Amino acid sequence: MVFKRTAMFFVAVIMSFAAVFTVIPGQPDVQASSPYESMERNINATMADSSMKSIVSSVTVRKASTGEIVYEANADRKVTPASTLKLLTSAAALETLGEEYRFTTEMLTDGSIEKGVLNGNLYLRGQGDPTLMKKDLDQFATVLAKSGVKKINGDLVGDDSWFDAIRLSPGIDKSDETFYYAAQISGLTLSPNTDYDAGTVIVNARPTKKGYKAKVTMTPDTGIITIINKSNTVPKGHKNTLSIKRKHGTNTIVITGNAPIGSAGKKEWVTVSNPTAYSLDVFKKSLGSKGIKFNKSSKVTRREAPQNADIISSRQSMPLKKLMRPFMKLSNNTHAEILAKTMGKQLYGDGSWNAGLRVMREFGQSIGLHSAAWDFEDASGMSHKNKVTSAELTELLFLVRQAPWYGSFVQGLPVSGMNDRFIGGTLKNRLTGATVKGKVVAKTGSLNHVNALAGYVETRNGETLIFSVLTQGQKKTALPAIDQIATIIATTPTN
Template identity: 70%
Template structure:
C-alpha cells in the first residue's frame, strides 16, 4: 500500500475515533500553545524573547507525535534556510522510492577474452554511484582477476561513470568550498578513503619532521593523480600550528602550507578530487599491479561506456540503504544526499540528474500530503542558502513518515543527543549531554554560515513523544546554545 493511502487511512481513523482536528497554523509572529503544555509555552517564549533570537529570522513548531496537533508555534509559516535538516526529506524520499534493501552495484567487465593469462581486450569498471566503494574492494577485484588467471591486459582501463549525468557540482557549491569533503563531486564511479564513506575524497595528512625541514605528507589511499605542493616548515615545539591543506580549484594540485610544530600531530584533511572517476581508476590500477597484473605499454586509462554484453568478471554490491542511513544521517554526509537524489532520478525517470532527483523528492512530498510549494530546494544535502522551508512543513513531514513501513530505519538513522559513539550520537554526540536530556532527543542538525537548525523527536518528562523543528538564519553568531535550550525545554516538559 502506498504511503499516501496509509497516511489517509490513519488520519481518517483518528477523525472518526476521537474527532481530532489539527490545529491550524496561525499567521507569522503569532505564538500558540495548547493548555496542556503551559510551562513549555512560557519557557520557550522566554527564550524567543532573548535579544539574540529577536534579532534574527526564525521559525519554530512543536507537534504531538500521536496526533500531529500543533502545541507550540512561532512564525511557523516563515520560510527559513533548513541547512542539513533538508536531509530529513531526502532520506524519506530515498527510502520510499528506492526501498530499504536498495544496493549500489559496481562491476568489472571486459569486451575481450582471457587466454594463457592474457586478457585480450579492455577492462571496464562500471559504477552506479556507490559511495561505499573502498580501496579494499578494488583490491578484492584485483584478487578475483588473479584467480581467473589474468596476469596481463592488452587493452585499456576504462571507467564507466555514465549512470549519472556530467554535472558534478550542485549550484550551491562555491569555489572556496570545492576542496572540502562536504562538497565532493558527484559521479557514477567514485571512491571513499575510509568507512566514514566521504566519497570522492582522499585523506591528506601532514606531520612534523625535524626543525627547518618540510612536513611529511601521507595520502590515504595513495594515488598518482594528485600533485602535492609542499610549502610547509617544521618549527620548534610549542610554536603555533598554521598548517593549511587545500586543493587548487579546477586541478588536482593539493597545496600544503604553513608551520607545523615538532611534537604536534600535524593536520589531517579529507580533500576532494577534481575527477573521482580517474581517482578510482588510478587506485584500481595500483591494486592490479600489487597482484602482478600488468597492462600493455600502449594501454591508457580513460573514461568510456562499458559494452552492454560485456563479460562480468567481478561484482561488488554495497550495504543496503537501511544500513547506509547511519553514516549518511548520523554524520550528515552531503555526498550521500546528492548521490541518492541522482539515484532516485535514475530509478524513476531513467535520468541520473539533479533535476530528475529533486523532482522525485517534490513528488514524494506531495504524495504523503505535504505542500511541496512550501519547500524550495536546489540540492538534496541542504548546502544551498537558497533552500527554504517552514518549521510547520518540517514537523508535518516528521509526523507523516511515522506511518511508513520504513519509519524504524528512518528514525534509527537520526543522531541521538549526548551519545558518545559517532554512529549513534553523530552530530549530536557533544550536544544536549545533560542527564535530563541525554538520549531523549533524536534529531537532525543543520549548520551553514549564519544558519543553524534542529528538527526531530523528543521524549518529554511524561514519556510523550513531541515533534519539533527549530530553524534560524541571519545570525551573527551561532544560535546552537539557544536551540539546545528549546530542545531541553521540550524534553523536560510535562503536561
C-alpha cells in the same frame, strides 16, 4: 506510495527535539493547548532574549500521536533548512529505492583470456556507490589474478554513465570545492575510509625535524594527486598553522604552515577533481599489486561499456537501511546528492539532479506535504536558496511515522549527548546534561548564518513531541538558544 496520511502512527523508537528562532519579544504567533502552557512560557522567554532579536526564524512543535500543533512561532515562514533538508531526502530514498537497495559496481571485459593475457579492454562500471573502497578494488584485482590474467592488451576504462556529467550542485561555492562536504558526484567514485566521504582522499601532514618539511601521507595513495609541500617543522610549543587545500580546478594539493614538534600535525579529507579518474588510478595500482600489467599502448580512459561486455565480478554495497547511519548521523552531503541522482535514475532513467529532485517533490506531494512550502535546488541542504517552513518539516516527521521503513529512518538520526559518533553523530557533543541526554533524536543543520534542528523529543512525562526550529541571518551561532529550547521541551511537564 506505501503509506497514507492518517492519524495512525508507530510508537517512536527514540525521540527528540531542539530549537532556534527569532521573534519580536512579546509578539510570537503562539497557539498552545493548556497542558503545554508551561512549555510555551519557557520557550517564549528564550525567544524574547535580546540576542535573538535580529534572527529570522520559524518554530513548530507537534504531538507525535496526532500531529496536533501545540506550539508555533512563524510556523509558515520559509527559512533556509541547511542539512535538515536531508530528512526529506532520506525519506524519499527509503520510499523510492527501498530499505534493501544496494549500489552495484562491476568489473567487465569485452575481450577474452588466452595464456594469461586479456585481449580486450577492462571496464570498471559504477552506480555511484559511496561505500566503494580500495579494498574492494583489491578484491576485483584478486579475482582477475586468480583467473590467470597477468597482462592486459587493452585499455582500463571507467564507466560512470549511470549519472550525468554534472558533478557539482548549484549551491556549491568555489571556495567550498576543496572540502569533503562539497565533493564531486560521479557514477564511479571511491571513499578513503568507513566514514564513506566519497570523492575524497585523506591527507595527513606530521612534523619531522626542526627546519624540515612535514611528512605527508595520502590515503589511498593515488597518482592523480600532486602534492606541493611548503610546510615547515617548528619547535614544540609553537602554533600549529598547517593548511591543506586543493587548488581550484586542479588535482594539486598545497600544504603550507608550521607543524610543531610533538603535535599531531593535521589531517584533512580533501576532494579530488574527477572521482572517476581517481577510482581508475587506484584500481590500476591494485591490479599492479597482483602482478597484472598493461600493454605500453594501453590507456586509462572513460567511456560506456558495450552492452555485450562480460561481467567478471561485481560488488554490492551495504543496504540503504544500514547506510542511513553514516549518511544521517554524520550528515554526509555526498550521500544525499548520490541518492537524489539514484532516485532519478531508478524512476525516470535519468541520473541527474533535475530528475532526482523531481522524485523528492513528488514523494512529498504523495504523502500530503504542501509543495508551495518547499523550495530546494539540491538534496543535501548546501544551498542558501533552499527554503522550507518549520510547519512542513514537522508535518513530514509526523507522516513518516506511518511508513513501514520508519525504523530505518529514525535509527539514522543523531541522538543527543551520546559519545559514539555513529549514535550521537552531529549531536554527540550537544545536549549532554542528564535531563536531556538521549532524549533528543534529531537532524542538525548548519551553514554560514544558518542553524537548524528538527526531529523528536521525549518529554519529562514520556510523551513524544515533534519539533523543528529553523533560523537564519544570525551574526553569532544560534545553537545555544536552540539547545535551550530543546531542553525546555524535554524537561517541562506537559500534563
